[in-house]
């Protein structure tokens with residue numbers, strides 16, 4: 001009989017999945033409990049009858065420099081081929097305001113001199129625009145991106161603003177500047193090999209979620225769905241029992257808990273915690289085309305400026321749009337949104353005017369990420385808690401990274417390792 005210590009992991013989002021796998025790899029027995037009928041949390045895939053497509057709740061893109069995200073794909077057996085992207089770093093852009101098209105092509109060198117080469121960077125951006133980016137490295141914790149980067153030229157509109165919105169899900173006037181630093185140092189500032197944009201080949205679940213569940217099962221871990229953690233009993237600085245669904249599970253002296261639920265839920269379960277608050281919604285629109293776009297973009301992911309649409313992902317006849325920091329649009333009816341977003345898509349992808357879409361669907365994620373304002377970032381807790389046998393995981397814990405796949409997996413790996421230590 002395996003008498004290794006048992007860890008209960010609560011929440012089967014990417015943080016919980018990474019935590020469970022790490023703890024299992026370290027020899028712990030693992031029970032993973034998830035309140036929803038499926039795993040994945042904010043990064044989940046499902047079959048949509050209206051579209052007749054397997055879709056994700058939202059487009060997610062990762063960069064080739066996201067070592068922990070790619071590491072999970074190697075560990076869970078899916079392999080990095082579960083993601084697709086161009087062989088070299090390239091970001092096609094379409095500017096809806098003036099119809100301009102250009103492609104940002106980071107060079108391979110670590111020193112970003114490529115940014116000054118014509119044809120590689122944001123048109124019109126000059127040396128001083130880029131030089132100002134250095135200020136980010138020493139940015140104080142209380143400064144927003146808009147306070148640190150002050151020039152409002154082409155680089156602002158073509159890089160800083162879309163970067164803040166995509167990576168931090170907030171306008172640069174709101175988001176902490178420092179939160180963007182590790183994103184840049186792990187990708188653009190390491191050279192082209194580290195900033196290839198990648199999306200799931202088929203769907204996120206096929207890459208990150210299902211293979212991890214299978215890897216856990218092979219290791220003897222038990223996963224239970226439809227089980228909500230309602231309360232945690234505590235005594236003498238330890239968690240002593242879990243109220244899981246209708247059952248009350250007493251924790252033995254060597255039993256451990258990893259709480260990998262969203263911040264608001266963690267705050268309800270642990271009264272000593274003041275977690276960060278939720279930020280803005282992210283809105284995704286999915287279109288199924290009658291036929292493939294005749295002029296597909298150079299990469300499966302295309303940036304859009306001057307429009308409501310920010311990023312377009314193209315996989316054959318499936319076209320999906322992302323709009324982050326979407327408070328202004330989140331409440332609008334589909335009847336108003338869809339024609340506008342379809343018009344932007346058609347222009348960006350140069351689709352023939354007469355080409356209709358076969359089906360469309362909008363998904364709004366209201367609690368997409370934590371609010372990345374400086375005051376709120378200061379509330380991110382460490383993985384260790386006041387309870388000696390309970391650790392936190394989740395993209396909102398203090399990883400130094402924004403609320404991303406990479407951040408969630410880093411937090412899960414860390415909590416899993418701490419529980420096993």
Ligand SMILES: Cc1cc2nc3c(=O)[nH]c(=O)nc-3n(C[C@H](O)[C@H](O)[C@H](O)COP(=O)(O)OP(=O)(O)OC[C@H]3O[C@@H](n4cnc5c(N)ncnc54)[C@H](O)[C@@H]3O)c2cc1C
Pocket residue numbers: 010011012013014015016033034035036039040041042043057058059060061062227228229230260261262265282283284365367368369393394395396403404405406407408
């Ligand atoms: C629309 C959208 C687009 C995004 N785009 C990107 C992107 O392009 N790139 C990127 O890197 N990141 C992106 N993200 C962010 C990324 O999805 C998240 O950072 C990541 O999925 C968070 O994982 P998590 O495990 O920390 O949290 P969650 O996914 O929220 O997992 C928490 C889990 O806990 C469960 N749970 C909650 N309460 C309980 C309870 N009481 N008992 C049991 N289980 C419970 C939940 O059901 C959930 O499954 C996006 C997010 C959204 C919503």
